[in-house]
Amino acid sequence: MKILYSIIGIIILIFLALLGWKFYAESHTESAxxxxxxxxxxxxxxxxxxxxxxxxxxxxxxxxxxxxxxxxSKAYNKEGKSKIIKYTATKKLKKDHYLALEYKVGEVRNYKEVSSSKIPKKALHKLK
Known part of the structure; x- marks a missing residue:
């Protein structure tokens, strides 16, 4: 029974450490x-x-x-909330095309071009 309590305690500690790291990382996005x-x-x-x-x-x-x-650019999530996002590309992107950006902890992980039909309505309304 002590082993079971020890395992549960370790799992709880790991979860709390990951949760603390999540809050820290989301508030310190300027650090690479x-x-x-x-x-x-x-x-x-x-x-x-x-x-x-x-x-x-x-x-x-x-x-x-x-x-x-x-x-x-000013970017919008599916709820229509805006955020100024900086991203880079190795080629010049076509002007006035829509991109879906994968954004995590202050950084764009990747992007892909999408049609307007693939964009949630609240975000699309703000983009037009």
Whole structure:
């Protein structure tokens, strides 16, 4: 019986540690180390945000014919709540197209182009 209580105690401690790390990571998104370590926390989920592409805010040449395009856009989640999100691409994105961004702890993990029919109505209304 003591073993069972020990196992339950360890599980509770691990859960509380992960929960504490979740709150810490979500309030310290400016740190690259915090963002990197947050990838391993199963309690931190990513959110989908939607943007309408614009011209890049910054273009940086990396090597011959390779560029890094930085975008900063007002993004909306499925409830229509906005957030300014900065993301990068290795190619220039088409202007006035819709993207679905996977956003986790202050960072865009990936994005893909979507049609307007795939965007929740509240977000689409704000994007138009």
């Amino acid at each position: 180390t915090v963002r990197d370590l947050a990838k391993f926390n199963p309690l931190i989920s990513s959110e989908k945000y939607y943007v309408k592409t614009e011209e890049p805010k910054k273009v940086k040449k990396l090597e011959d014919n390779f560029y890094n395009y930085t975008y900063k």
